[in-house]
Amino acid sequence: MTPAVVSSLGELLDHVRRQSPLVQCITNYVAMNYAANTLLAAGASPAMVHAAEEAGEFAGVASAVTINIGTLSSPWLDGMRAAAKVANENGKPWVLDPVAHFATAFRRHAVQELLAFKPTVIRGNASEIMALAGDASTGRGVDSGDSVERAETSALVLARRTSSVVAVTGAVDFVTDGHRSARIAGGSEWMPKVTAMGCALTGLVGAFVAVAPATPWEATISALACFSVAGTQAARESSGPGSFAWRFIDTLAALNGDGLQAQAQVTPG
Amino acid sequence: MTPAVVSSLGELLDHVRRQSPLVQCITNYVAMNYAANTLLAAGASPAMVHAAEEAGEFAGVASAVTINIGTLSSPWLDGMRAAAKVANENGKPWVLDPVAHFATAFRRHAVQELLAFKPTVIRGNASEIMALAGDASTGRGVDSGDSVERAETSALVLARRTSSVVAVTGAVDFVTDGHRSARIAGGSEWMPKVTAMGCALTGLVGAFVAVAPATPWEATISALACFSVAGTQAARESSGPGSFAWRFIDTLAALNGDGLQAQAQVTPG
């Protein structure tokens, strides 16, 4: 990491391990297990609590909330609203992952409702961020049809409109708060071949924004760098997406602040 | 593969990788992650979209739909109906996996309702296919109590009655469209020890029936052969069901059309 976009990248990972923040993850059925293991590997304490009967109450206890609409349904949307509302009212950081929000009317409306609770960070693939900014995208399902580069202007527009940090993840990630921007390189070509990697990353962003004294901007960049460094390392020994998936967890669990700081590839945008 | 039951087995896998069909998988909670990774390893684009609020709309966009009743509930059945209806009305291929449909009245009724939407392919274990044809089976839960051989007549009867391709999977798979039949050997003894392998195979059949110019008969045989070849290869290096599960994904991801064509063990029935 040559230019010091964030000087404390590595320290933030150490903070996550030391503080072990309780992160409420409302995520999809596909991702739950892998996302929980990702957070555990980083030292956080994930809790998958989604039901409307308790999601708001639990958000009052959690250090951060993450909401991913991957396998959305009406009862889950009720829980998402409850948790996002409490997070917003209590000034707790929360992360929105608008999976394939452009695919159906139900998703489009859900995301608009959730945006009203002012997410601290929005993380998506290029197609999702472009569509969220109101731009034309070529996404169909959950996989991106567009490159990160094509989504950069959309991300800037979206960040200014929402006052959220916006992260577009892909081959090289792009992060912006509407004023500054940064790119995070690394990762592996296996990542889009392992389901729920993006959803797990959303959870990890939740762990980083949960710890003091990081700002959302720093926390998002650190979480993405952490994910990319672990991905690059894990890919070296993997023979396919199946082995990559578990090696990524081993690698992330073994990564410390110094290793992250030394290997992160972050450049100002 | 000595007798040319399907001459284009390998080509169909290449078509899946090239066309990357969007496959809507409504499957059970146990299987979602593994099924999505299986489809990604084969080059398809899986989307787990189940809610009644959007399942029908999404089926209009997807190239194929797969429905598995493993962890059935009323709201999910609503989504299954919606997706199957749209698939049927639009002439899109869809695959039914009637998990343990004989176990409770709720499941029996659900499967009868779904059959009315004329699945392109029905895939199940021997006990499931026998019970669906109205024959006595010894199944209790989700594991088969009967051999594939015992289910062959039931499969023929069921295929004629429904005009579906019927696939009975087990040690040696049996596929019939009511007129022709074929057997697919291979796989591994670890497969029944890894949960959701059958459900993942249902998803893979969905990927193959989604691509032109395969007929459902050819697509089903190719998908089953692909699964069996990957299973045989993966088992060679596995020390148990845990390692088999991820090696299977690595192996499937590395398989190409030529490899499939060379190693498939398909014989006319």
Next chain:
Amino acid sequence: MTPAVVSSLGELLDHVRRQSPLVQCITNYVAMNYAANTLLAAGASPAMVHAAEEAGEFAGVASAVTINIGTLSSPWLDGMRAAAKVANENGKPWVLDPVAHFATAFRRHAVQELLAFKPTVIRGNASEIMALAGDASTGRGVDSGDSVERAETSALVLARRTSSVVAVTGAVDFVTDGHRSARIAGGSEWMPKVTAMGCALTGLVGAFVAVAPATPWEATISALACFSVAGTQAARESSGPGSFAWRFIDTLAALNGDGLQAQAQVTPG
């Protein structure tokens, strides 16, 4: 295993493999896949059947029921009640796993309702068992904030009050029926870093209490010893929580009664 707390530890595992009991697991979304693979590795036949429409009917067929409230919601609680009621009325063993029951009012009420159906075994971490006995605990989310040692008195009180076998699992497990107690050592430091290990253990206890002629006391100790022995072995070759997760399944699948008997570390409490 020097003192003969249970002389037939190993035999019970052989019984599970021979009888292959049908175990109905109502567990959380995070755990379903791993719990099913754990039961398959031990030779049992897991069935994830949760919906109120069929959970009670299926409990009438299953050999044992396990209920874990990890990702609780109202419809699932309906199914849990139905299954627990049938199990209780038919004298079938059932296991309760009160995940983070202290975290919200919804969970506290749910657990009280389920306790009325008299679980055969209650398995939890130290914070959960302490809170269930009415004692102060430091738990926040799903991870324990207390040591097993601190929960021993709570476990004894809870076991006497409920007439259940109570298992507190952690670094060294503690099991009591209110009169006798035992400790089970072994396992691995990776276990709390792999999500859903505890939930999978609850499922395994269900498999052991399902087979004749074990008493719930013997079955619980054997299941915990089986889990610990597999964990100790698997950890020897693991480089992190990702590899531990699948090696644990391989190891458990390869374990037989003699191996369990020889390696179990069970001492009277």
